[in-house]
Amino acid sequence: MPPPTRRAQRRTEALSRERIVEAAVELLDTAGEGGLTFRVLTERLATGAGAIYWHVANKGELLAAATDAVVAPALEPGGSQDSPQDEIRAVALGLFDAIDAHPWLATQLSAQFSRSPWGSVTPRIFERIGRQVRALDVPESSWFTATSALVHYILGAAAQNAANAASVRVHSPGVDRAEYLDAAATAWEELDPDDYPFTRAVAAQMREHDDREQFLGGIDLVLTGITTR
Numbered sequence: 715m716p717p718p719t720r721r722a723q724r725r726t727e728a729l730s731r732e733r734i735v736e737a738a739v740e741l742l743d744t745a746g747e748g749g750l751t752f753r754v755l756t757e758r759l760a761t762g763a764g765a766i767y768w769h770v771a772n773k774g775e776l777l778a779a780a781t782d783a784v785v786a787p788a789l790e791p792g793g794s795q796d797s798p799q800d801e802i803r804a805v806a807l808g809l810f811d812a813i814d815a816h817p818w819l820a821t822q823l824s825a826q827f828s829r830s831p832w833g834s835v836t837p838r839i840f841e842r843i844g845r846q847v848r849a850l851d852v853p854e855s856s857w858f859t860a861t862s863a864l865v866h867y868i869l870g871a872a873a874q875n876a877a878n879a880a881s882v883r884v885h886s887p888g889v890d891r892a893e894y895l896d897a898a899a900t901a902w903e904e905l906d907p908d909d910y911p912f913t914r915a916v917a918a919q920m921r922e923h924d925d926r927e928q929f930l931g932g933i934d935l936v937l938t939g940i941t942t943r
Contacts, residue, residue, distance in 0.1 A: 729761055731769040731779070738780045742818045747777070781822045782834050784812050789842045798846040799937055805842050806868045806933050810926065813872040817880050820873035827869070839865060850941055860940045867936055875925050895921050 737758050741750045750773065756763050770776045788808025792801050813819045826835050844861040852860050882894050889897075899921035902913050 729759060729765055729769075734759065734766055734769050735776070735779045735783050738776050739784060739816070742780060743816055747818055747821070750776070777822055778826070778833060778835070781819060781826065784816050784819055785809070785823070785835055785839070788812050789838055798849040801846045802843060802864065802937065803930060803933055805839075805846075806864075807926065807930070809839070809868055810872040810875070810929055813869075813876045814879065817876050820869070820876050823869055824873065843868075847940065850937075852940060856940075856943070863940070864933070864936055867932055871929055871932055875929065895923075 734755070737755060738750055741754060741758065745754075752763050752766060752773070755766060759766070770779065788805055788811075792804050796804070813823075823835065826833050830836070840861060843864050844857060847857055847861045847864070848854075879891075882889060882891065886894055899917040902910070902917035902920065905914055907914060
């Protein structure tokens with residue numbers, strides 16, 4: 715049997731689990747979960763399906779690995795001088811930005827939390843937030859509830875933000891965020907004042923709000939509740 719050519723050697727060396735996951739993330743970002751197939755992946759990587767299956771057993775494992783890859787940076791430890799509150803805000807913003815950059819991520823995180831809470835991502839998120847909750851001197855009997863409240867808010871609010879952005883792209887192509895919010899706020903301001911006094915009152919705030927600042931404001935509300943209790 716002739717020795718492998720230099721080109722074949724380079725291809726073998728280049729194809730790693732990390733490269734496969736990287737390509738999977740790229741496909742998920744551009745085509746969503748439905749666009750991630752092993753056939754398309756083999757074409758993108760210019761290899762055979764067998765080479766991919768050597769590193770990844772199935773699509774479920776590939777989705778889990780892609781989720782872990784884009785979540786990992788948000789879970790890296792912060793500075794040693796950061797307060798627990800700052801650590802929680804940093805993790806929260808990291809996850810918020812990751813979900814905003816990868817619209818498919820919210821669905822995958824939700825699926826992992828509900829179907830496989832023993833998997834790699836769920837315990838890491840819970841551990842990262844939970845350690846900071848413990849550092850806030852929360853009573854041990856409230857650790858699970860307090861950490862759950864934070865994690866649920868972080869993932870839920872970040873997912874809703876990503877869904878809103880996706881909805882604008884699909885249903886209002888060519889309309890930027892400011893235009894969309896202005897139209898929505900105007901519609902709220904035109905509601906019946908007797909039936910919707912509160913909604914009309916906050917319409918201007920909705921028009922002018924910053925998504926990340928609003929998200930952090932929610933984190934601070936939850937933290938205030940936890941520390942006060």
